[in-house]
Amino acid sequence: MSSPSQTLLDQQRLPVEMTINPASQEPVRLEKPQKLLVILDLNGTLFHRNDKRKRTIFQRPHLSVFLNFLFENCRVMVWSSARASSVNSMIKTGFGRNAGKLDRVWNREHFKLDGVDYHRKVLTLKDLEFVWEEIEVERQSATVEELMEGNKYGMHYDQTNTVLIDDSIHKSQLQPYNRIILTGYDLERYKSGTDIELLKVRYYLEQLTMQQNVSAYIKRHPFDPTDKCFESAEFIDIVNNALSLVNSKEQKRARKKAKRLAKMHEDKISIKLSLATSKNTNDMENTEGVKDSDQDMVNADSETDSGQDMENAEDTTYKEQDTASPSQSAADSAKTAHLKIDG
Known part of the structure; x- marks a missing residue:
């Protein structure tokens, strides 16, 4: 079984009759x-x-x-x-x-x-x-x-x-x-x-x-x-539909390409803006650095001047201490002379 x-x-x-020569059969x-x-x-x-x-x-x-x-x-x-x-x-x-x-x-x-x-x-x-x-x-x-x-x-x-x-x-x-x-x-x-x-x-x-x-x-x-069959209205419709599909695909490809180019353009602009912003930031930082440096130099000069003034003041004090008045010197001399006579 x-x-x-x-x-x-x-x-x-x-069926057996179709295996002998299939191409010789009448189309059905x-x-x-x-x-x-x-x-x-x-x-x-x-x-x-x-x-x-x-x-x-x-x-x-x-x-x-x-x-x-x-x-x-x-x-x-x-x-x-x-x-x-x-x-x-x-x-x-x-x-x-x-x-x-x-x-x-x-x-x-x-x-x-x-x-x-x-x-x-x-x-x-x-x-x-x-x-x-x-x-x-x-x-x-x-x-x-x-x-x-x-x-x-x-x-x-x-x-x-x-x-x-x-x-x-x-x-x-x-x-x-x-x-x-x-x-x-x-x-x-x-x-x-x-x-x-x-x-x-x-x-x-x-x-x-x-x-x-x-x-x-x-x-x-x-x-x-x-063959003449390819001139029929039915076949022409097939061709028109196919061509319409091709045009549709080409339009889609064109739109995609346009979007891609637009995106590339936007990216380029974005990069340029980013670079410009970065440059401005760096310039500002450099400017502020110069200002700070100048201020430091001014402060340093000021401190130097103040130190010099203090030194000058101290020198003046020392000079004043070392220099006696004329009357005091005469008195001291007379006193010294009197001590010598008494002795």
Whole structure:
């Protein structure tokens, strides 16, 4: 007797007739959208990296709108032929809080290249079978709750519900009806400032989420950025809303920049006032110090003069004591003479 988990796994597998060649089936539109597995390339698709020395990363226009749609409606992972450090840098640059919502992140190590080819510039093929196999292995050990519809392992992923978004037709050649090939994002497109490719992919993905078998639909209606559907009023509304959001963000950035500059200006004025106040305080302290010094000198001079006066007074007293009056001297002389006669 099979376990509840195994029963769910069996029920979620494709009918036998659809496993033969899913892309050959007629497209069937669903009543409600399904949660597709979307595999994202990075460089040339969502970003442009300039020369190897600077490694500046430029985001493709409307990336945030595109990613918000994906994470709200799809299961999303990254698969890039770049090395882990470069992949992490691009994700950090453009995904923001959505980075934590990624189902998994694959880099060059996941191409199963040998040691020599890993370090060489060789063609790397993205075989979606690797992805499906890994998810299926995880599902084998998932709980019944995790296998319930709407949860992480509630869907069996395969050719009918997986989309690879890339700018390379060669890397995605193994599953040609599971890919959306974008025009590569390069420096020229970055400078033009008019790129709306991600908005077109978003619109196309909306159609795919309503398909029972995306490979059947893609085979008959491959993504074409010049398609007439991108002239529809519905798509024009999407573009206008995205541009409005961009303008709003630019205005916010401008206001933040203005506030930052104003704050810097205020800080400079505050520093100047502080320095001026400090200088005035020092000048006042120096002035008071000079005054005190002058007063001390005056007091010292005064004390010197007083001492001199006292010394002069004492000298006068001594002189007065030493000098007898003429009459007293005559009397003393006469007395002395009388004593001598008597004797």
